[in-house]
Amino acid sequence: xxxxxxxxxxxxxxxxxxxxxxxxxxxxxxxxxxxxxxxxxxxxxxxxxxxxxxxxxxxxxxxxxxxxxxxxxxxxxxxxxxxxxxxxxxxxxxxxxxxxxxxxxxxxxxxxxxxxxxxxxxxxxxxxxxxxxxxxx
Numbered sequence: 706x707x708x709x710x711x712x713x714x715x716x717x718x719x720x721x722x723x724x725x726x727x728x729x730x731x732x733x734x735x736x737x738x739x740x741x742x743x744x745x746x747x748x749x750x751x752x753x754x755x756x757x758x759x760x761x762x763x764x765x766x767x768x769x770x771x772x773x774x775x776x777x778x779x780x781x782x783x784x785x786x787x788x789x790x791x792x793x794x795x796x797x798x799x800x801x802x803x804x805x806x807x808x809x810x811x812x813x814x815x816x817x818x819x820x821x822x823x824x825x826x827x828x829x830x831x832x833x834x835x836x837x838x839x840x841x842x
Contacts, residue, residue: 707733707744714751723758730755746775746784750791757795765795783824786812790828797835806835 710733717726730751733744753768769792776785789812793805809832816825 708747711744711747711751715754718751718754718758721758723755726751726755726758746772746779746781746788749775750788753791762795762799766792769795782815786816786824786828790831793831793835802835806832809835
C-alpha cells in the first residue's frame with residue numbers, strides 16, 4: 706500500500722503539484738505507522754524530493770541522507786543507490802559536482818561485477834553528466 710502512495714506522490718511531483726504530493730506522502734506515513742515498515746527509506750527520499758521542489762535544499766539533503774542511512778541499516782544497496790542518486794543530483798544543482806561525482810563513484814563501485822541493469826545504467830549516465838557538466842543551476 707505504501708509503495709502505491711509513493712508512486713502517486715512521484716507522479717504529482719513530476720506535474721509540480723507539491724501539495725498533493727505532500728498529502729500523498731502523509732498517507733504513506735499513516736500506513737507505515739500501522740506496521741508496514743520496509744519502505745521507510747522511500748518515504749524519506751520522497752520527503753526529500755518534496756523539500757527540494759519547495760526550495761528547501763538543506764531539508765532535502767537531510768532527508769536524502771536519512772534515506773541512505775536507513776538503506777544501509779537494512780542492507781539494501783539498490784535502495785541506497787536511489788537515495789545517493791537523489792543526493793548527488795541535489796549536490797550537482799548546488800555546484801558541488803566534484804562531491805557528487807565522488808559519492809556516486811564510490812556507490813557504483815559497490816556494484817562492480819553486477820549485471821548492467823536499469824538502475825546501474827541510470828546511475829552511470831548520471832555520473833557521466835557530472836563529468837560533462839561542471840555545474841547546472
